[in-house]
Amino acid sequence: MKDVKKQARRTWLRALKALPLIAAAWGIAGLAAGTAAHAAAATGEPYLVGVSGPLTGQDGQYGTQWKRGFDLALDQINSQGGIKGRPLAYDFEDSRGDPGQAVSIAQKFVGDSRILLELGDLSSTTSMAASPIYQRGKLVQFGFTNSHPDFTKGGDYMWSTALSQAEEQPLLARYAAKDLGFKRIAVLYLNTDWGRTSKDIFAKAAAENGAQVVAAEGYQPNEKDFRATLVRVNEAKPDSIVLISYYADGAQIVRQARSSGLTQPIAAVGSIYSPKFLELGGAAVNGVYTESNFFPGDKRPAVQDFVQRYRAKYNADPDTFAARAYDAMILSAELLRRYGVTRQAVHDGLSQIHDVPSLIFGQMKFDPQTRRVAGATSVYLVVKDNQFTQWDGVKPVLASK
Numbered sequence: 093m094k095d096v097k098k099q100a101r102r103t104w105l106r107a108l109k110a111l112p113l114i115a116a117a118w119g120i121a122g123l124a125a126g127t128a129a130h131a132a133a134a135t136g137e138p139y140l141v142g143v144s145g146p147l148t149g150q151d152g153q154y155g156t157q158w159k160r161g162f163d164l165a166l167d168q169i170n171s172q173g174g175i176k177g178r179p180l181a182y183d184f185e186d187s188r189g190d191p192g193q194a195v196s197i198a199q200k201f202v203g204d205s206r207i208l209l210e211l212g213d214l215s216s217t218t219s220m221a222a223s224p225i226y227q228r229g230k231l232v233q234f235g236f237t238n239s240h241p242d243f244t245k246g247g248d249y250m251w252s253t254a255l256s257q258a259e260e261q262p263l264l265a266r267y268a269a270k271d272l273g274f275k276r277i278a279v280l281y282l283n284t285d286w287g288r289t290s291k292d293i294f295a296k297a298a299a300e301n302g303a304q305v306v307a308a309e310g311y312q313p314n315e316k317d318f319r320a321t322l323v324r325v326n327e328a329k330p331d332s333i334v335l336i337s338y339y340a341d342g343a344q345i346v347r348q349a350r351s352s353g354l355t356q357p358i359a360a361v362g363s364i365y366s367p368k369f370l371e372l373g374g375a376a377v378n379g380v381y382t383e384s385n386f387f388p389g390d391k392r393p394a395v396q397d398f399v400q401r402y403r404a405k406y407n408a409d410p411d412t413f414a415a416r417a418y419d420a421m422i423l424s425a426e427l428l429r430r431y432g433v434t435r436q437a438v439h440d441g442l443s444q445i446h447d448v449p450s451l452i453f454g455q456m457k458f459d460p461q462t463r464r465v466a467g468a469t470s471v472y473l474v475v476k477d478n479q480f481t482q483w484d485g486v487k488p489v490l491a492s493k
Contacts, residue, residue: 134174138181139433141424142201142231144194144212144222147186150314150340153368154214154237154413159184160406161417164398167405169425175433180425187213189313191221198222202229208428209234209438211420216240216286223250232438236420237413240286244463251442251463253419253452255385257290260362263470265297267383268334268359271472273487274298276306278330278356280321280345282337283310290336290361306330315341318348326354331490335360343373350376357381357488362470365412370478380475381483385452386415387471389482395451415451423448423456 143162147155162182170179185197194213201207202225209232213219216238226233227247235243239254268274277298281291287310295305307328309321322345325333333349333356335342342364349358359381370377388399388409398418402410410418426448431441442463448456453467472483 132171132173134170134177134179136178138179139175139208139428140204140206141180141182141421142197142204142207142210143182143184144187144197144201144210144219145184145214146189147184149188149190151189151214151338153339153366155184155186157366157411157413158212158417160402161410161414161419162421164401164405164414165418165421165425167401169421175425175428180421180428182211182421183207187218189214189218191218194218194222195225198225198229198233202226202231207231208433208435209424211236211417211424213238215284216243217284219243220246220285223247226250230439231435232442234420234424236416240289242289248463249439251458253416253423253450253456253465255468256462256464257286257293260470261290261293262297262300264334264359264361264383265294265303266301267381267470267472268332269298269301269303271483271485271487272332272357272359272381273490274332274334274357274359275303275490276329276331277303277334278307278309278325278328278332279305279334279336280309280311280318280325281335282341283312287336294334294336311341313341316344318345319352322349322352322354330356332356332488333358335364337361337364339364339366339369340372343369343377346373346380347376357490362412365473365480367408367411370475370480373475375478377475378478379488381488382473382475382480383470384412384473384480385468385470386410386412387473387480387482390471392454394449398451419450419452419456422450 145155145158146152174180187194187197201210211234214237219235219238223246227249232249235252237254238252239257241256241258244250244252279291281287298305307325309325342360362382362384365382365384427438427441431437443460446457450456453465456465458465473480474483
């Protein structure tokens with residue numbers, strides 16, 4: 093009888109060990125993996141990443157998208173054991189997009205030894221105000237949306253996965269001049285260091301692609317009334333308009349342009365690619381062209397897995413800023429897993445790390461000289477029926493001179 097029981101027990105144990113193989117054979121390997129991941133869920137005191145970014149103010153929607161991307165990444169990271177068995181978490185401080193506030197946040201993070209690296213801020217201008225503090229404090233400032241060419245020149249603790257404006261603006265210029273056929277372009281740009289630099293790069297690249305910037309008008313970040321500016325640029329008789337803007341100001345400019353009778357086709361830099369641009373702009377933003385390094389329609393399995401999980405959790409489609417935040421948190425976890433849970437390990441690991449899964453790049457690897465990642469591709473978009481869709485190749489009708 094005892095032998096029978098022993099044999100039965102051995103058979104039962106073999107069956108348990110075979111469950112993952114059976115699950116895979118029946119196409120339910122995901123269920124087995126999910127059970128194993130749950131069993132290995134991280135516990136204990138979390139390792140901390142600091143985040144500086146806007147949660148309130150006119151750029152608050154960007155922070156909302158960041159949080160969604162971060163949280164989706166943490167769901168994955170911590171269900172798979174976190175960092176050496178402990179969870180990963182973040183401390184998100186609201187900078188309101190204010191450089192002075194970002195400086196205060198940097199001082200707090202540098203002084204808190206639990207913070208192993210910092211993510212943010214949103215704009216290059218805001219981040220660069222705080223960069224000297226992070227550099228002196230030897231805490232990595234990972235500006236994953238900071239596209240100003242000089243951001244990573246602030247020191248060896250400044251790193252980014254954002255496409256530099258030195259790369260992005262020529263792509264926008266080519267889209268506008270070659271693909272859309274713009275010839276006489278009026279540019280409205282944020283009168284910040286980021287905006288001015290972007291405008292200069294765009295104007296040079298537009299000329300190289302056979303177009304001319306016939307008017308360029310800067311505006312302040314808190315400006316609300318653009319009608320006088322629009323009258324001035326319209327006097328130059330442009331056949332098209334390009335915006336170097338964020339979603340809030342960009343939507344307001346488009347609304348006021350259309351209500352003022354300006355009919356020129358409008359293209360904008362990828363920073364307007366946000367659900368909030370559609371909400372604030374309403375019907376007026378239909379027909380606006382832009383570009384992005386991420387689009388939910390991308391058929392890559394990793395992108396579709398992310399999109400489906402995002403939809404299930406938030407009942408909405410992700411934008412570029414959610415995807416970039418997701419990538420940044422996945423990278424943070426990989427750095428801590430592979431190289432150690434110290435600030436110095438994070439700094440040293442960035443120049444060595446490779447083959448990090450990325451929604452934007454496929455795989456991430458940094459150039460130690462520029463401290464940026466290369467290889468992002470652009471998707472050209474147009475707003476139709478108040479939704480971002482892939483551009484179908486049809487050129488707009490240009491305004492006559």
